[in-house]
Amino acid sequence: MAATPSSEARAGLKLISPTAIYVILLLAVPLATVLVYSVMTGGRGIVSLPLTIDNYAQLWSKSVYGYIMFKSLMVALTVTFITVILAYPVAYFVSFHVKPDRKSLWLFLITIPFWTSYIIRVSLWFVILGYDGVLDKTLMGLGIMNTQLNFSSYGIPAIIFVLAHAYAPFAVLPIFVSLEKVDRSLLEAGQDLGESRWITFLRVTLPLSMPGVIAAALIVFIPTVGDYVTPKLVGDGKEPMIANFIETQLLKLQNFPQGSAFAVASMLMVGIVSVAFVLLNRRFIGGQK
């Protein structure tokens, strides 16, 4: 029996080893490479010693890096905000007003957009929002506009619009789960103690569903801040975000150390914002269970 824990641990290691090897090769090694590159001296297509922090100094001194970072964070935060605000009523409706035996059907319907590849969905928005696309034809046909609106060329607003649509289902699910966990007798208690439905929502339902809201915010924020496809396809590619800028650095300019430094800085930035979200979440979860 004494040997059991270690033999169990060995069995556990064996079980996870394929995944572990996969993760080490495809995640840890590239990440380490990026970290090392970011402190090396670079030229076009060349990475060499000595070690330097010049690349990071460049990020600080050249305003374009800060601008791209700031713009990406703003776009991602706006998308997160819009998505969560739009997803909450949907999740609330399904949780509170859909009959229990219909809920899974509703969730299933909400996940239907995932059946189509993300890239295809973004490209389809181009068909709808692009020059002389469905939107323009409709507006002009109805006589509301007399020239093409060409919304997809609007840059940041178009990017935000398309991203918010793409990530909405991601936000619905965690909010739905947290609303499902709200004990319904608490809502009756709120009303019993003299509060209207609306105030009861604000004082009871909303705080209790905040863990779901914050989880939804994280789930939307992290992928959108690093989104590559949408800024590339929408807005005529004129509004590059972090991922696009890194691509330019690494592949077009072949300045590996500079691109790596920017990537590391971006990771740090996203990490900080995410930790802030998690801490917020803990504040709400801390009051429960």
Added chain:
Amino acid sequence: MTFSDDRPTMIEFKDVHKYYGDYHALRGINGTIKAGEFFSLLGPSGCGKTTLLRTIAGFEDISSGVIMIDGKDMAGVAANVRPTNMVFQSYAIFPHMSVAENVGFGLRKDPRSKEEKARAVAEALEMVGLKGYGNRAAHALSGGQRQRVALARALILKPKVLLLDEPLSALDKKMREHMQVELIKLQRQVGITFILVTHDQEEALVMSDRIAVMFEGEIAQLADPETLYRRPATKKVADFIGTMNFVPAEILSETGNAVEVDAKGLGRVMLDIAQAPAKAGESPVVGLRPETLTLLYDDQKPSERETDGVIDEVIYFGDMTYYDVYLGGTDVEVRLSMRNVPGRPVLDVGEKVRVAWSPSALVLFR
């Protein structure tokens, strides 16, 4: 024990019906609950007692009829403006708030200053025995403590009626008995009308001034505990409350205030009309509580009414022994309970015994 009838009426039901689709949950509820009364709604699960409580609170609409609280018709009055507060079965303690925040939840619109409200919360907590618990997180409380918080949270609003939905069912036996006494004390202290929903007949008997026994959406009997126990209105009520022996009987004659019956194994007996509640269309039986039957030992004098019997089963409880006895050479078996006192040995199966009983303890169901 009887609750004074001259108290003002707090709640009045007039022919209250409730349908859930085709299901008829409340079938014509009538009755009054007096101010300051500890009233219980007692019945098996599914009898409509919780539904009735929820219609008082305003969580359920009624399909027809009238519910008056303190002289006002409650039709169209939302739950949040009714003069009632509820202690939920699950206690419904807000998990994201501290104990003090829970207790003070209903004080948001109270015009008093912050300090005065804090004092009111502290007083409410002290009243339920949770002095100094204000800053604790609600989720860290035990079941009994949660219930006290739920009580304080409701009572701080000084409702006219406090509704309790099976508040003790989640507690262990010892805690439950302790809380029963505490609730009675608390009710006397605050003088508010308490309405308790329970399926536990013992709990209802212990705590209530009056009890409404409900079956299948109807009130079968509304009476004080002693009447309910000694003079149940129907066989079903008798069966639900405590243990009752039923002995088949034949009605011989009925004259004015007396009914003469021939009960199998007991013989002919004259009953007062008070012992024979109105006809319910059942085949006649007389009911006897186990404690109204006594085994006579050899040295004891013969009783006015006694019947021979044979012991069929002995159930020993320490302080009590239950005997199942066949009466007078018939197949009628009754259960009787005897206190185990010195000089009174526990008898064996098969022994012949004499069973003494009193006609006044009988109830006739017909």
